[in-house]
Every structure is written in structure tokens, then in C-alpha cells.
Amino acid sequence: EDQVTQSPEALRLQEGESSSLNCSYTVSGLRGLFWYRQDPGKGPEFLFTLYSAGEEKEKERLKATLTKKESFLHITAPKPEDSATYLCAVQSNYGGSQGNLIFGKGTKLSVKP
Amino acid sequence: DSGVTQTPKHLITATGQRVTLRCSPRSGDLSVYWYQQSLDQGLQFLIQYYNGEERAKGNILERFSAQQFPDLHSELNLSSLELGDSALYFCASRAGQAGELFFGEGSRLTVL
Numbered sequence: 001e002d003q004v005t006q007s008p009e010a011l012r013l014q015e016g017e018s019s020s021l022n023c024s025y026t027v028s029g030l031r032g033l034f035w036y037r038q039d040p041g042k043g044p045e046f047l048f049t050l051y052s053a054g055e056e057k058e059k060e061r062l063k064a065t066l067t068k069k070e071s072f073l074h075i076t077a078p079k080p081e082d083s084a085t086y087l088c089a090v091q092s093n094y095g096g097s098q099g100n101l102i103f104g105k106g107t108k109l110s111v112k113p
Numbered sequence: 114d115s116g117v118t119q120t121p122k123h124l125i126t127a128t129g130q131r132v133t134l135r136c137s138p139r140s141g142d143l144s145v146y147w148y149q150q151s152l153d154q155g156l157q158f159l160i161q162y163y164n165g166e167e168r169a170k171g172n173i174l175e176r177f178s179a180q181q182f183p184d185l186h187s188e189l190n191l192s193s194l195e196l197g198d199s200a201l202y203f204c205a206s207r208a209g210q211a212g213e214l215f216f217g218e219g220s221r222l223t224v225l
Contacts (some may be wrong), residue, residue, distance in 0.1 A: 031211060032211065032212065032213075034213055034214075036216075041201075041219075041221070042218055042219070043115065043117075043203055043216035043217050043218045043219050044156070044203070044216045045115070045216075046115075046213045046214070046215060046216075049212065049213050087155075087156070089156075091211065099144065099161070099169075099207070099209075099210035099211055100146065100158045100161060100169055100171065101146075101158070101214055102158070103148075103155055103156040104155065105154075105155040106155060
């Protein structure tokens with residue numbers, strides 16, 4: 001069964017204190033791994049797609065990396081506006097899934113000034 | 114703005130009632146996905162449509178149904194509502210069967 005586990009569940013950082021969020025996955029053939037940001041009461045906002053081990057993508061203070069078993073979202077010198085829940089999701093190569101994304105439960109990040 | 118529009122944003126109703134949630138996908142997107150998000154379960158896939166046809170079902174209850182119309186908008190119908198159906202319901206779309214999904218702002222359903 002395809003599964004995504006994110007850790008930690010919650011993370012509190014001081015402004016400027018860099019850290020990483022973890023996403024471990026098991027999937028029957030990885031077609032893509034996705035990172036989203038979700039603010040309270042809002043829809044998930046797409047951040048990155050990673051397709052193969054060794055791939056990295058960056059956007060402002062965020063950098064996503066991928067290995068064969070996990071992905072990391074590195075946050076460098078975070079600011080209070082980076083506070084949100086970060087969601088990881090995978091898409092399987094299995095044809096029956098019809099492109100559905102399987103989501104983890106997320107990491108709630110709080111950045112204090 | 115993702116380009117996916119959902120209505121209503123908020124809905125309060127009573128147990129046993131029926132509601133309809135509406136989704137307009139991004140222009141040109143043929144695939145529509147419905148997800149349910151509750152506090153303890155995270156985002157759970159309900160059902161997918163592609164160009165008017167149902168393509169995949171997830172953890173969707175028999176009391177729930179959906180359809181996609183010729184203009185590609187989709188509706189999620191929830192009936193015989195129970196307290197446990199209170200959640201955020203999200204619609205997402207993409208052009209085909211792969212790649213990132215773009216989510217709407219959600220419909221918050223409260224069943225009293």
C-alpha cells in the first residue's frame with residue numbers, strides 16, 4: 001500500500017534558524033513527489049515536483065531534495081511568513097491510481113520573530 | 114490564485130440533510146479530483162473524474178456521489194449527513210493524469 005509519513009508533526013523555529021522537514025514514502029513505482037504549503041483554512045499551494053532520486057529544486061528560502069526512500073524540505077533562514085503546514089504527496093506509477101496523490105499528514109511549521 | 118473555484122466557502126447544515134458542493138476547474142483542465150480534509154485524517158482522496166467520466170474512487174462513502182458535467186465543472190453530493198462528515202472538502206484539477214494538482218480554496222462543511 002502506498003504510504004507517506006511526515007516528520008516532525010510540528011516544528012517551532014526562531015526567525016533565521018534553518019531546519020529540515022522529512023517525508024518518507026513507500027510507493028509501487030514513484031511517478032512524482034510533490035510538496036505543498038497550506039495556510040489555515042486555505043487550499044494547498046503547490047511548491048515543487050521531484051521525479052527522480054538526486055533531483056533538487058529551490059524556491060526562495062526553500063529547497064526540496066529526493067532520495068529513493070525520502071524527501072527533505074530544507075528551510076534556510078526562515079521568516080515568520082514561512083509559518084504554515086507543509087504537505088508531502090506521492091503519485092504512483094500504478095495505472096489504477098489514475099494519477100491520484102497520496103498525502104502525508106503534514107508538518108506544521110511556526111517561525112517566531 | 115490557483116484558478117480552481119469552489120462554492121460555497123462555508124456551509125452549516127443539520128444531520129440527515131443533503132448538500133451539493135461545486136467546483137470549476139482551471140481553464141483547460143480535464144481531470145477533477147475531490148479530497149476530504151479533517152483534523153485527524155489529513156487529505157483523503159474521494160473520487161476522480163476525467164472529461165466527464167469517473168476514473169477512480171478512494172475512500173468515498175456510499176452516501177456521497179459526484180459527477181462532472183460537459184462544461185467540466187464538477188459537483189460533490191453529500192447526503193444523509195452525519196456529524197463526522199464535518200470537514201473541509203477540496204477540489205483539485207490538472208490537465209491530464211500526471212503532474213501537480215492545483216487546489217481550490219475548499220468548502221468548509223459543518224454538520225450540527
